[in-house]
Amino acid sequence: MRGGIYLDNASTSFPKPGIIGETIELYLRDAGCSPGRSGHARARISEKLINDARQKIADILGVGDHSKIAYTHNATYALNIAIKGYLSKGNHVITTCFEHNSVLRPLEKLRRNHVIDYSVIGLNDDLEVDFTEYQKAFTTNTKLVVLNHASNVTGSILPIEKFVKVAHQHGVKVLVDLSQTAGFLDIKISEWGVDFAAFTGHKSLLGLPGTGGLYAKNERELSTFIEGGTGVNSISLVQPGYMPEKFEAGTINYTGIAVLGACATHIMNTGLNKVRKHEYELLDYLLSELALLPEVQLIGSKNIKAKVPIVSFTVENMPSNEVATMLDNEYGIMTRPGLQCAPLAHQALGTSPNGTVRVSLGYNNTYDECMALIDAVKAIIRSHNN
Ligand SMILES: Cc1ncc(COP(=O)(O)O)c(C=O)c1O
Incomplete structure (x- = not known):
């Protein structure tokens, strides 16, 4: 090698913590099946692992209510769910030049389909996102602000709380991309008043590729991206309207999530x-x-x-x-x-x-x-x- x-x-x-191999083995040996679906002993062990991981991730992200976090395949999925699930025809979005294509491409697709328009805030003389330009960018149609917590090009950290305050004064919701900061910075999603946030499992959270999640303060504001089995309320033909099930249709990467929980413990212990x-x-x-x-x-x-x-x-x-x-x-x-x-x-x-x-x-x-x-x-x- x-x-x-x-x-x-x-x-x-890279490298990933040694605990990962053990956790995969433990998950596949002791649980090895979907939580919620069957209610038997193995399903219950799985459910505990997945919920414990959710609580630990919530602690790392400063989220008060861990049920407001839904697991996704990665940050890109979570960003797409929030952007496409929230916006509708005629909306205006404010974002920054520091965004990743996982934000810019969904926005650009909506723009080309004549659904939304968006403004991109540039940099000031210190090469940081221009707060003055941001304050002036709100229009009567502005519905969402999308902010990268830290640039994956320069590393610059955005003072999220200050940007959220301005957006909320205009009655506008804020989506934050935590891809470069979750598992590294002290994040206070609930205290900062962030409305939606996306994180990935495979960067500073040290987990496996194919894991991540979406935080939504009020999930009723987002429509679903995909619908399917959740293991709860199966009699209904309608997707559950509450977190986390609303955004966890189908069998998700439970092994990866058990690993994420172990990585979160590893990070907190370090x-x-x-x-x-x-x-x-x-x-x-x-x-x-x-x-x-x-x-x-x-x-x-x-x-x-x-x-x-x-x-x-x-x-x-x-x-x-x-x-x-x-x-x-x-x-x-x-x-x-x-x-x-x-x-x-x-x-x-x-x-x-x-x-x-x-x-x-x-x-x-x-x-x-x-x-x-x-x-x-x-x-x-x-x-x-x-
Ligand atoms: C700032 C930022 N946003 C989003 C992403 C996408 O993350 P994921 O690979 O989890 O979809 C990345 C990954 O490089 C990133 O750096």
């Missing part, structure tokens, strides 16, 4: 403060070392206190793909080049169409690995200049 230095945790976290302290020390080191290289341009806000541990950079006269390929092929260092599924962020940052080399840290990364990256970038610049 290939070793190497993994610096692509914003795509998906302690978010400890995780952040380590990753921010490495981020600080990387940013200060890269800043010393005249051929390297660091992209995005320099405010390390308002960033998740992501560094995006370009190297003078070299496409980001070429740099990342050399890092991988010649130094065994894995990064993510290009647009990182966030085309409008790169337009706003002036890095389109080549994008950036994105380095994203995880708890398992070390100083030695970061030093190896810096040495490799220096060597690539030297070989390019010769």
Whole structure:
């Protein structure tokens, strides 16, 4: 199996905690079937695992009532459910240039189908989402604001509570994309007053691909995306109207969710403060070392206190793909080049169409690995200049 230095945790976290193998085995051995459906002993064990996981995720996200979280395949599904389940003809949406395609593409599809229109808030001089422009963007038709909690290109963290306050003053609901922050930052969804939120299981929550979820403060405001069996109230031909069943039609990835519960426990046992302290020390080191290289341009806000541990950079006269390929092929260092599924962020940052080399840290990364990256970038610049 290939070793190497993994610096692509914003795509998906690696390595996964050792507890995952045990949890899969335990789930398949002791439960191994769907909760709710049958009511027998194995179904009850499964139900407990799935509900315990829901409670732990709610704790990590700062959600008061864990039943308001429905499991989905990933953040993309949850974002699509919220966007398409909430909006209707004539609505206006406010979003930001930092959104991922999992937000932009559903919005653009609705726009092209003449259902909605949307405004994209750009960046201010500090390369953060422009709050003044945001405040001015509301129209009488604005129905929803969609915000990325942290940019997967620059790492910039958005002060969600401040943005929610303004939206609520206009009577507008807010959907937050927690993909880059769940399992890393202290999130307070209920306290911040967020209306809808989407999270993914496979990044800082350390879980398996194919897991994630949707939070809805008031699920009656969303129509369903798909309908089907839920194991409850089977006599009715109508999908249950309450969380979580409303959005959990069909057999979902129970093994992955049991794993998510175990990962949430693992994260809480490690302690978010400890995780952040380590990753921010490495981020600080990387940013200060890269800043010393005249051929390297660091992209995005320099405010390390308002960033998740992501560094995006370009190297003078070299496409980001070429740099990342050399890092991988010649130094065994894995990064993510290009647009990182966030085309409008790169337009706003002036890095389109080549994008950036994105380095994203995880708890398992070390100083030695970061030093190896810096040495490799220096060597690539030297070989390019010769
Ligand atoms: C900011 C952001 N939103 C959404 C997504 C999509 O997440 P998922 O893979 O769970 O659908 C990602 C994944 O890269 C992301 O970084």
